[in-house]
Amino acid sequence: SQQGEEDPQALSIQEGENATMNCxxxxxxxxxxxxxxxxxxxxxxxxxxxxxxxxxxxxxxRVTLDTSxxxxxxxxxxxxxxxxxxxxxATDARGAQKLVFGQGTRLTINP
Amino acid sequence: GAGVSQSPSNKVTExxxxxxxxxDPISGHTALYWYRQSLGxxxxxxxxxxxxSAPDKSGLPSDRFSAERTGGSVSTLTxxxxxxxxxxxxxxxxxxxxxxQFSEAFFGQGTRLTVV
Numbered sequence: 001s002q003q004g005e006e007d008p009q010a011l012s013i014q015e016g017e018n019a020t021m022n023c024x025x026x027x028x029x030x031x032x033x034x035x036x037x038x039x040x041x042x043x044x045x046x047x048x049x050x051x052x053x054x055x056x057x058x059x060x061x062r063v064t065l066d067t068s069x070x071x072x073x074x075x076x077x078x079x080x081x082x083x084x085x086x087x088x089x090a091t092d093a094r095g096a097q098k099l100v101f102g103q104g105t106r107l108t109i110n111p
Numbered sequence: 112g113a114g115v116s117q118s119p120s121n122k123v124t125e126x127x128x129x130x131x132x133x134x135d136p137i138s139g140h141t142a143l144y145w146y147r148q149s150l151g152x153x154x155x156x157x158x159x160x161x162x163x164s165a166p167d168k169s170g171l172p173s174d175r176f177s178a179e180r181t182g183g184s185v186s187t188l189t190x191x192x193x194x195x196x197x198x199x200x201x202x203x204x205x206x207x208x209x210x211x212q213f214s215e216a217f218f219g220q221g222t223r224l225t226v227v
């Protein structure tokens with residue numbers, strides 16, 4: 001099964017609300033990354049958090065990492081219609097020697 | 112180039128034909144990935160190249176799929192005797208690897224393959 005698994009699979013909220021997506025993984029990691037995908041094409045890197053970091057911010061994005069629970073969350077504050085996309089987490093698992101992506105969360109922001 | 116380039120952008124082929132998909136990674140990136148994504152689904156790992164190491168082919172779905180990476184740069188994914196279930200978007204990504212850790216992956220825009 002996938003190293004990273006996102007939860008929920010789909011999320012629909014009103015514009016202006018905050019959106020939270022979670023990622024769980026199974027083995028020790030070097031880092032965990034979040035990506036966004038619009039319209040089923042290429043993914044765009046959002047943020048990378050290292051295993052020794054607990055929280056990271058980038059604009060309206062906030063990522064947390066709990067290595068004891070092997071989980072991460074992505075929070076998007078004050079959501080906008082343009083945030084509608086699929087969001088994926090990817091883990092750089094120790095020993096895996098490649099990035100492993102989860103199945104993604106489909107986020108819909110309703111105007 | 113400025114980013115990862117994939118060609119063609121779209122490909123329609125008849126069942127049973129062979130197809131070649133091309134990926135030009137960012138210059139200097141030693142890691143190169145191929146993924147497949149069916150409509151509304153997640154990313155399916157296909158194959159991974161890292162420097163001069165033997166590629167990780169563990170995700171290739173059948174022996175009709177193969178890939179090569181020449182000179183540590185351009186990669187070609189070949190699908191022989193295409194089937195309708197091969198229809199998907201094929202994504203290529205490249206990244207730097209430093210001290211055994213992976214930096215962010217840069218994705219191409221993908222090739223949408225339709226087998227009719």
